[in-house]
Amino acid sequence: MNVEDANRRFLMYGVLPLWFVPAVADWIMHRRTRIEHTSGTRESALHALMMTEAGVPVAMGLLARINPLVLSVLGGAAVAHGATALWDVSLATGERDVRPVEQHIHSFLEVLPLSALAFTSCLHWDQVRRVLHGGEEPQDWKLLPKENPLPARYLTGIGLAIGAFVALPYAEEMTRCLRASRARTAG
Numbered sequence: 001m002n003v004e005d006a007n008r009r010f011l012m013y014g015v016l017p018l019w020f021v022p023a024v025a026d027w028i029m030h031r032r033t034r035i036e037h038t039s040g041t042r043e044s045a046l047h048a049l050m051m052t053e054a055g056v057p058v059a060m061g062l063l064a065r066i067n068p069l070v071l072s073v074l075g076g077a078a079v080a081h082g083a084t085a086l087w088d089v090s091l092a093t094g095e096r097d098v099r100p101v102e103q104h105i106h107s108f109l110e111v112l113p114l115s116a117l118a119f120t121s122c123l124h125w126d127q128v129r130r131v132l133h134g135g136e137e138p139q140d141w142k143l144l145p146k147e148n149p150l151p152a153r154y155l156t157g158i159g160l161a162i163g164a165f166v167a168l169p170y171a172e173e174m175t176r177c178l179r180a181s182r183a184r185t186a187g
Helices: 003-018 020-032 040-063 068-095 100-123 125-132 152-186
Strands: none
Touching: 003 020, 003 100, 003 152, 020 100, 020 152, 040 068, 040 100, 040 152, 068 100, 068 125, 100 125
16 A cells, blocks of 8 residues: 555545544533533534534545645635634633533544645645646636545445434534523523
């Protein structure tokens, strides 16, 4: 196996699945601190925003040809995710008890988009150069399918894992927050 294959495999089977462990751990922290009775829907909505900021570039990286457009979206999303994470923690610490363990979990969640961007950039250095030179070719700024698509089995597995370990727990969190908000309003 060459270095490029090793990096690609680590990105697919290491960095991306690493997202699931801190995502579930963070959701557990939110349940323990009863987010629905403190920062509630506002904080949960920020979590949904951060999932979108991470999910859109993940989907693009898995399905689209890596070109200046995709790399720019990955970079912009990583910056936006970091800013939203700061907003999230600022809101949370003013409303509920955010322990050092949860802060440490957030560190992992914040660095994973940057790690994915770094590995993707290393694998596609020629496209990074195109970004730096303004992407002069018309296909540089088009969303195109991968020339060699990832195996359907991998995409199905990773999609199911994202659903089970990211989307489902945070949908449950939002449901709890909305239910508690309605109960407060009714009471």
